[in-house]
Amino acid sequence: MTRRGGGVAGRPADNGRVVHRYGADPSQFGELSLPDGKPLGTVVVIHGGFWRARYDLSLGRPLAADLAGRGYAAWNLEYRRALAGGGWPGTFEDVAAGIDLLASLPVDTGRVVVVGHSAGGHLAAWAVGRGKLPAGAPGANPKVAVTGVVSQAGVLALADCARQRVGDTAALDLMGGGPDEMPAEYRLADPIAAVPPSAPVLCLHSRGDDNVPYSYSERYVAAATAAGGQARLIELRGDHFTLIDPATPDWAAVIAALPGLLAG
Template sequence: MFGLGHVPADATVAYGPHPDQVVDFYLPRRPSGLRVTLLHGGFWRAAYDRRHLAPLAAALAARGAETALVEYRRGPGAWEAAAEDVLRATRCAAPYGPGGARRHVLVGHSAGGQLALWVGTVCAGGPVPPYGPLRADAAGSAGPHAGPGDTGACAPPPVSRVVAVAPVADLLRARDLRTGGGAVEDFFGPGTGERTGERPGEAPRPADRLREADPVRLPPPPVPVVLLHGTADPDVPPELSLRYVSAQRAAGGDVTLHTLDGVGHYAPVTPGTPACERLLTGL
């Protein structure tokens, strides 16, 4: 998919002062009533940015979806920054465009799938980590770069569905498998994965960050969740999606998994492939 040419956005809006705190908007000529917020993957590493999903964003707009392609801060130990960013960007994306959208679908690919599943729970009243910028922002301090109508980081956005494509949906298992060459430990910091707790004023330990970010260990989002995962994915094992679905269904979640026979990691987000057509028609 990296061979596809970049498609320029119709507009780019900053939701914070950092260069990575921006959203690219792809606007349809004939809005269908669907709004999509798109979170890219790349194992949360700074080397991979939103540009590789620009063709998908353009394809969504061509089908009538008001599409917001989100950038967020990435890199070693960047979990708190990325978490703050995707929460703010999801709110920033919701009011933009010609308006009139009846449905808002949050779509994440790979590491972006982890973020989408997390946002789907936390923005709907799930647990907020008791540290860092999320705690301050959750109290209602939206900051000077908040999106239109912004009232706080965890004010529920009008998300009607979460779609996670080849997501890193079980962080502890992904860490044990060294998925992405140790990407989980790079992003959250090394740790055992066992919950340790914090004393008042104490910085969070990597293990606590990991567990509070792990989709498989969070309450189910209160909206339907759809996962797509290729059986021939060499980058993110399909096992991670299977484990997520099993845990969330046991907790009463509305979760559906579509396994794509013989499909790899990038085909579902590459326009022109049958796997991507499955994604586009399923929103």
């Protein structure tokens, strides 16, 4: 296969998806779904699962298919997960590299929205702050700027997730320790520590969510707006998983927000 822009040329996958690799590890790839005709913009899909290896990008495939059917270029991104080659800093380096690979793919990199669910919402909100990271930090110096973010029940308060054991040891496994042991690393990895965001962030969350506290989205939006950033929260009526069901009103809220976010 031929390398392009640091990546690997794509190969066909099922249902019109094309696989593009950004590294040698089996988890360092994404699936690109293109619409018929000129795309309306590019949407990166980052799946959740508390950063654990037993959850993969198959969670994002229905969303990517729906997006492509609506005219968007959908980039369903896989990454190394905690205790399986990822964690700090590998998971973050992978998300950065996966987004930057868009610069070598046949998509519009001037309009890029990242949609992330649960742990993917954490990574999406982290990605929008890459331009503010210090030199040498994982994910610094992005090649592709993010126009906007949709956090679907995102883990937007990573240090609190670790302290409160939301998802049991999920955040501890991701980072390799707690925020009191690794304060510098958490400051680089926690979206709420990086406000204001450099692009608008829309948080979608249900008070009935039993997996990720609604308060994480409330606190993130309050911190982001207090710091002068653009962030808002829409309360939904479903649960943690209706957000990733294309047949639900919760997913319709994502679709409704995309034109404004892609416009910048």
